[in-house]
Amino acid sequence: MPAAAKPQSSRKVAARSSRTAAKPKPAAKQVAQAALVVGGGVAGMQASLDLANQGFKVYLVEKSPSIGGRMAMLDKTFPTLDCSACILTPRLSEVARHPNIKLLTYTDLEGVIGKVGNFKVRVIKRARYVKEELCAGCGACAKECPVEVPNEFDQGLGFRKAIYVGFPQSTPSTYTIDMESCIKCKRCERACERKAIDLEMEDERVEFDVGAIIIATGYRLFDVRRYYRLGYGRLPDVINAMEYERLINAAGPTQGHLIRLSDGKTPQSIGFVQCVGARDVNKGVPYCSRVCCMYGIKNAVMAKEHNPSTDVTIYYADIRAFGKGFEEFYEMARTRFGVKFLRGRAAEIIEDVRTGKLHLRAEDTETAQPQEFEHDMVVICPGIQPPDDLDKIAEKLGVAMSNDGYVDVVHRYFGPVDTKMPGIFVCGCADGPKDIPDSVTAGSAAAMKASIILAKGGAA
Ligand SMILES: Cc1cc2nc3c(=O)[nH]c(=O)nc-3n(C[C@H](O)[C@H](O)[C@H](O)COP(=O)(O)OP(=O)(O)OC[C@H]3O[C@@H](n4cnc5c(N)ncnc54)[C@H](O)[C@@H]3O)c2cc1C
Numbered sequence: 001m002p003a004a005a006k007p008q009s010s011r012k013v014a015a016r017s018s019r020t021a022a023k024p025k026p027a028a029k030q031v032a033q034a035a036l037v038v039g040g041g042v043a044g045m046q047a048s049l050d051l052a053n054q055g056f057k058v059y060l061v062e063k064s065p066s067i068g069g070r071m072a073m074l075d076k077t078f079p080t081l082d083c084s085a086c087i088l089t090p091r092l093s094e095v096a097r098h099p100n101i102k103l104l105t106y107t108d109l110e111g112v113i114g115k116v117g118n119f120k121v122r123v124i125k126r127a128r129y130v131k132e133e134l135c136a137g138c139g140a141c142a143k144e145c146p147v148e149v150p151n152e153f154d155q156g157l158g159f160r161k162a163i164y165v166g167f168p169q170s171t172p173s174t175y176t177i178d179m180e181s182c183i184k185c186k187r188c189e190r191a192c193e194r195k196a197i198d199l200e201m202e203d204e205r206v207e208f209d210v211g212a213i214i215i216a217t218g219y220r221l222f223d224v225r226r227y228y229r230l231g232y233g234r235l236p237d238v239i240n241a242m243e244y245e246r247l248i249n250a251a252g253p254t255q256g257h258l259i260r261l262s263d264g265k266t267p268q269s270i271g272f273v274q275c276v277g278a279r280d281v282n283k284g285v286p287y288c289s290r291v292c293c294m295y296g297i298k299n300a301v302m303a304k305e306h307n308p309s310t311d312v313t314i315y316y317a318d319i320r321a322f323g324k325g326f327e328e329f330y331e332m333a334r335t336r337f338g339v340k341f342l343r344g345r346a347a348e349i350i351e352d353v354r355t356g357k358l359h360l361r362a363e364d365t366e367t368a369q370p371q372e373f374e375h376d377m378v379v380i381c382p383g384i385q386p387p388d389d390l391d392k393i394a395e396k397l398g399v400a401m402s403n404d405g406y407v408d409v410v411h412r413y414f415g416p417v418d419t420k421m422p423g424i425f426v427c428g429c430a431d432g433p434k435d436i437p438d439s440v441t442a443g444s445a446a447a448m449k450a451s452i453i454l455a456k457g458g459a460a
Pocket of ligand 1: 040041062063064067070076077078108245291434
């Protein structure tokens with residue numbers, strides 16, 4: 001007879017149950033049913049929405065005044081040429097309106113202690129000098145403001161006031177005073193009917209508990225001034241790809257007119273220089289940035305869409321059109337739009353001061369011949385790098401970094417969103433360059449991993 005089936009004396013049973021009663025079970029591990037997401041680009045927004053839609057509370061911390069990240073700055077998106085703002089704006093509103101998402105913009109992560117399931121987070125909400133609960137985003141304040149400074153959102157090509165929103169769909173729509181530029185004339189205060197301006201506002205420390213954390217801090221562009229001979233920063237008609245995105249955008253500084261910065265004329269010939277700072281062990285980074293081939297081709301096609309007679313050449317090392325629909329898009333650029341492709345690294349760009357034309361010297365690597373081409377405008381397509389402060393964020397969270405400066409993951413194949421710190425996940429470009437679909441996929445994956453921890457938990 002199996003032991004379990006042996007009849008037990010009632011005395012023994014009573015003794016056991018009294019022992020059980022005397023020794024209470026350890027309390028179920030308390031897991032805070034909330035998550036922190038650091039970074040409000042497409043990846044962080046996706047992670048936040050996926051967690052919030054499962055019923056978990058999300059604190060979305062974004063250091064700039066608005067969520068949206070780099071996608072908000074783009075004109076169109078490859079390979080479909082969807083209008084970036086048109087597909088992003090509904091998502092911005094969804095995040096802002098979600099009852100489970102606490103949006104903390106213009107906020108910095110100060111410190112985190114604890115471990116998986118029980119992290120205590122401290123953030124500093126920087127003073128906007130405008131009360132979020134009162135500001136209706138009407139813009140009456142900015143109309144009165146006499147100070148104009150370059151707008152970071154437009155890559156410094158357009159201007160904003162000292163009291164500003166960077167772009168029309170800024171989320172939240174609350175205005176922010178840039179105190180470094182403000183001259184304290186108080187005209188904004190007088191213009192604001194809702195009395196939302198508070199020039200005495202101070203930074204605020206906010207603390208909360210979370211069970212899991214997602215890092216979604218994105219990327220920065222490689223500083224192409226390091227390639228001095230390409231002329232960026234010295235020659236006004238040599239611009240970078242993000243500046244180009246803003247120039248061709250209808251909501252950008254030129255209302256979408258593609259013009260040369262030197263003389264305001266429409267360029268008749270444009271060169272796009274790929275792989276600047278990427279795949280270059282000497283001056284740049286050794287890895288491929290994965291998005292530059294496609295955004296270069298997209299922008300070349302957009303030049304043709306703006307003005308079909310423009311002569312457009314892409315100077316490339318290899319074309320890496322690996323995603324769905326990418327190869328077809330590349331073919332379409334060549335055959336339907338007549339974009340020229342020249343395999344060769346650009347070595348030098350010189351301005352002819354008499355004509356204002358740019359002379360681009362490159363080696364055609366298929367013929368091994370040095371060549372010189374003339375353009376009205378050259379667009380440098382920089383590689384992608386981790387944000388400057390990623391090492392500080394990683395240190396605060398105790399997560400390891402990889403050799404290339406991104407957040408490291410436990411296993412490239414089987415743990416692509418798990419950092420080496422349990423309970424902390426990573427998505428989007430915070431662990432390496434990605435396009436928008438891959439960033440969104442990683443955002444969902446990180447949310448799923450975080451929700452497994454939160455779902456195991458007890459009360460918040
Ligand atoms: C010129 C150019 C054109 C492109 N065109 C396309 C395209 O057409 N199609 C496509 O699929 N991809 C394109 N891309 C790539 C696309 O920009 C990225 O795939 C996408 O932006 C990645 O999203 P993300 O959320 O990871 O990062 P980001 O968009 O960089 O967002 C990160 C967010 O985190 C915030 N943040 C950073 N550090 C902190 C911190 N310490 N604390 C709080 N918040 C922080 C940032 O302010 C930002 O809002 C292009 C890239 C470039 C450079």
